[in-house]
Amino acid sequence: MGVSMLSNGKANTFSALSALLSVAILLIVAPATSLATDVSLAWDPSPDPDLAGYHIYYQANSGAFPFQGTGAIEGNAPVDGRNSTSATISGLDPANSYYFAVTAYNSSGAESVYSNIVTVPEALPPTVSITSPANSDAVSGTVTVTASATDNAGIARVQFLVNGVPVFETAKPPYSFAWNVASLAKGSYDLAARAVDVSGNEAVSKAVTVSVPGDVISPTVSLVTPSQASAVGGTVSISASAKDDVGVARLELYLDGTSVYSGAQNTVSFDFNSTLAANGSHIVSARAYDAAGNTGSASATFSVYNAVKLTDPTPPATVSAPLTIADAQLALQIASSQVAPGSEELLRLDLAPYVNGTSQPNGRIDTGDIVVILSLLTGKI
Numbered sequence: 001m002g003v004s005m006l007s008n009g010k011a012n013t014f015s016a017l018s019a020l021l022s023v024a025i026l027l028i029v030a031p032a033t034s035l036a037t038d039v040s041l042a043w044d045p046s047p048d049p050d051l052a053g054y055h056i057y058y059q060a061n062s063g064a065f066p067f068q069g070t071g072a073i074e075g076n077a078p079v080d081g082r083n084s085t086s087a088t089i090s091g092l093d094p095a096n097s098y099y100f101a102v103t104a105y106n107s108s109g110a111e112s113v114y115s116n117i118v119t120v121p122e123a124l125p126p127t128v129s130i131t132s133p134a135n136s137d138a139v140s141g142t143v144t145v146t147a148s149a150t151d152n153a154g155i156a157r158v159q160f161l162v163n164g165v166p167v168f169e170t171a172k173p174p175y176s177f178a179w180n181v182a183s184l185a186k187g188s189y190d191l192a193a194r195a196v197d198v199s200g201n202e203a204v205s206k207a208v209t210v211s212v213p214g215d216v217i218s219p220t221v222s223l224v225t226p227s228q229a230s231a232v233g234g235t236v237s238i239s240a241s242a243k244d245d246v247g248v249a250r251l252e253l254y255l256d257g258t259s260v261y262s263g264a265q266n267t268v269s270f271d272f273n274s275t276l277a278a279n280g281s282h283i284v285s286a287r288a289y290d291a292a293g294n295t296g297s298a299s300a301t302f303s304v305y306n307a308v309k310l311t312d313p314t315p316p317a318t319v320s321a322p323l324t325i326a327d328a329q330l331a332l333q334i335a336s337s338q339v340a341p342g343s344e345e346l347l348r349l350d351l352a353p354y355v356n357g358t359s360q361p362n363g364r365i366d367t368g369d370i371v372v373i374l375s376l377l378t379g380k381i
Contacts, residue, residue: 038090039098039120045085046104046112054081055103055111058089060096063117067101078103094123095152097199121199126151128158128195130208138211139181141245146176147193147205159194161204166194183246183291186214215292219244221251223300225284231305231340232274239269242288242296250289256282274304279340305340307350307363323348328373334365341365349373 041056055078057067069077073091081087081102092098101114128149133139149155158175160168168177175193190207224239226232238255242248248266252259256277261268266288285299331349333339341349350361352368359372 037092037094037098037120037123038088039092039100040086040088041100041102041118042086043102043115048104048106050106050108051083052105052107052109053083054085054087055079055105056081056087056089057101057103057114058092059099060093061098063099063119065114067099067114069098097122097153121201122153123199123201124152124197125201125203126155126195126197128193128203128205130191130193130205133191133208133210135208136210137208138213139179140213141182142178142180144176145179145191146174147195149173149175149193149195151195151197151201154198156196156198156200159196161190161192161194163190164192181212182215182217184212184214187212215246215290215294217245217290218294219248219288219290219296221286221288221296221298223284223286223298225300226302228301228303230337231279231303233304233306234274236272236274236302236304237269238272238284239267240286240298241267242286244288244290244294244296246290246292248288249291252287254285254287257285275306277304279305279342303340307346321348323373323376325377328370328377331365331370331373335367335370351376 039058043054045051046054056074057077058069058072058079059067059077060069060071067077071091071093072079072089074087074089079087079089089100098120100118100120101116103112103114105111126149128147130145131148132146133143145160147158147160149158155173157169157171159166160177160179162179167179170177181189188209188211190209192207193205194202195205196202219242221240221242224237226236238253240251240253242251243266250262250264251266251268253261253268253270255270255272260270260272268286281301281303283299283301285297287295287297289295327349330339330345334341334345334349346361346363346365349365349369350363351359351372352366353360353362354372354375
């Protein structure tokens with residue numbers, strides 16, 4: 001005989017030996033703490049002219065023959081369905097799965113083989129709850145969210161929800177996930193867990209509400225600049241980098257208060273042509289922003305000294321004022337990097353090398369210039 005099963009309004013076709021069987025499942029709330037399950041069955045009539053009635057067999061949690069179920073309001077298996085081609089077996093425990101079959105018997109008591117077997121899975125939903133964090137907790141950074149889930153048949157998976165939206169799913173206990181709230185806007189958030197058992201029954205926990213402070217951590221900024229202990233010249237490499245717990249939105253670089261770079265990245269390098277700047281101290285600074293508007297900054301000072309090239313060297317004899325021992329002392333301080341020279345000092349004290357009675361300045365003041373100055377003071381050249 002052909003057999004069909006009707007479950008939740010959907011028809012499915014099966015092959016069978018002797019009966020047409022339909023099943024619908026109805027869950028009702030019992031006065032006790034559990035659910036009661038009623039299973040409605042329907043089948044094709046037997047063509048036997050000596051048909052006397054039908055037996056309905058059921059059994060919990062096992063498909064092994066013979067079915068010897070107990071506990072139904074209608075009695076233990078087999079339940080006599082008389083001549084009706086439908087029956088309802090009620091008062092079953094939703095924590096169990098059940099197996100059903102129907103046989104036909106005649107007036108002599110002869111009984112057919114079992115019809116096709118129809119299985120109704122257990123219908124008890126899981127028990128699930130959020131165990132951490134607690135309701136009304138304030139959370140920040142990365143927080144571990146944990147849930148407890150139990151079921152009589154077994155848990156297939158647990159899904160975590162934030163404001164009703166699934167954010168993580170796991171099939172293995174302990175049921176937890178790392179929730180990074182650093183980038184979330186300030187406010188309250190509802191955490192819940194949905195548990196699904198191996199039979200497809202599911203339950204959603206009561207929501208736990210937590211508060212998130214929002215991103216309050218400022219970026220950190222680092223600068224790489226020349227050492228302040230000594231002056232530099234020519235092309236100077238300057239770099240800046242920024243870090244943030246969520247992410248750097250923008251990085252700005254300034255030289256003496258003037259912007260030289262602004263962009264949406266966390267590192268920047270800048271080649272500074274110091275010959276275009278005055279000799280002396282200069283300040284480089286950087287400022288970083290994150291998406292929440294928090295800012296961080298850093299600054300550093302360095303010194304620039306580029307020698308002034310004299311296009312028309314003037315012999316010492318034409319110096320406007322005679323050289324003195326103080327000039328020699330000043331040249332010594334400049335040569336030992338104790339003093340940074342200006343253009344006037346370079347014009348007056350940059351005398352070496354001294355070739356054939358003529359000064360040939362080389363753009364810097366060093367020990368050779370000291371020797372020339374002392375020689376001029378003592379009349380040796």
